[in-house]
Amino acid sequence: MPDAPLEPLGFERHDHKHCVSDAMATAEARCADAGLRFTPVRRRVLEILLEEHQAMGAYDVLSRLQAEGLGAQPPAAYRALDFLVANGLAHRVERLNAFVACAHPGEDHIPAFLICRDCNRVAETVTLPSRDVLIEAARACDFEIDKVLVEAEGRCGPCRDAPAGSGA
Amino acid sequence: MPDAPLEPLGFERHDHKHCVSDAMATAEARCADAGLRFTPVRRRVLEILLEEHQAMGAYDVLSRLQAEGLGAQPPAAYRALDFLVANGLAHRVERLNAFVACAHPGEDHIPAFLICRDCNRVAETVTLPSRDVLIEAARACDFEIDKVLVEAEGRCGPCRDAPAGSGA
């Protein structure tokens, strides 16, 4: 978790075609390195997320897959998305029940999102922000923060001690 | 958003009956001050959240309401929960699609949650944490963090400039 430089994306214009192909190449390489199977559906789902360059619901992704004959039912989309999230190629944006391609694949980071409440566009910043860092990231991309949400997931003491499930 | 002292709750034993009645009294006072209508359903939903002292799904809350004849359909629960969230008496935990009574009502704060991935219990910390503060909060209640999520909601430049909706 390095204190990396800020690179908010998602509210800026950029060389999009280049950004898609670069990210796909990186993903390809990462999967090869890690011995992961970057199958056609998974590849295509990441590409869709990159092309849209915004958070997409699983059913939005599914429609695209269906249109291309790559899978017809919800599990196809969820499985591919889960693979991408599990392997650091995409993130789930809880606030929107949606998914977005990771803007910093390969960098070990904690995602932080700036989510526009009107257009639902999402910018990803690169590090767990202190208040100042988050505010600075928002300023840098002309984003006005209304509300911040921090959610840490893990295990409490009782659950680490006990066989899983006995705490609930 | 003051840098308030840490008070993680939710993984600790405490005088629960007292904590419920205190919180209800605080809520009562806050609603009176603000001219809000703290109706029976709203009151009871907050009480349920406080009694459970953990995050509850809207349908869990609804079952309780139904058992008590206080509302039979989903909107009854969602309306009460939305009221509590809007007025700082509860929070929505996006990660769980669930709701939890605020541990610090009246203090203007940004909620940060420690969510156990096994038992789904939730501890609320009191301030937007820098990395160190969050880690310290977790240590203080014997919570092992796997994953942190930061979500900032607001408006991007284009959406502030344009009539709402034109950005989506």
Add this chain to the structure above:
DNA sequence: TGTTGAATTGTTATAACGTATCATTTAGGA
């Protein structure tokens, strides 16, 4: 090269979460 076990995908069905809409009731001010 044929076997085999694990991972992936196909398919059906259903669970869980959330909201739009409109009718009805309630509370509080003119």
Add this chain to the structure above:
DNA sequence: TCCTAAATGATACGTTATAACAATTCAACA
């Protein structure tokens, strides 16, 4: 008392997500 806005009741529906099991594909290995 009458009027209005807020809150609630009720129906129906939309969206998001997963369980379960069958079929297929893939890579490792005998």
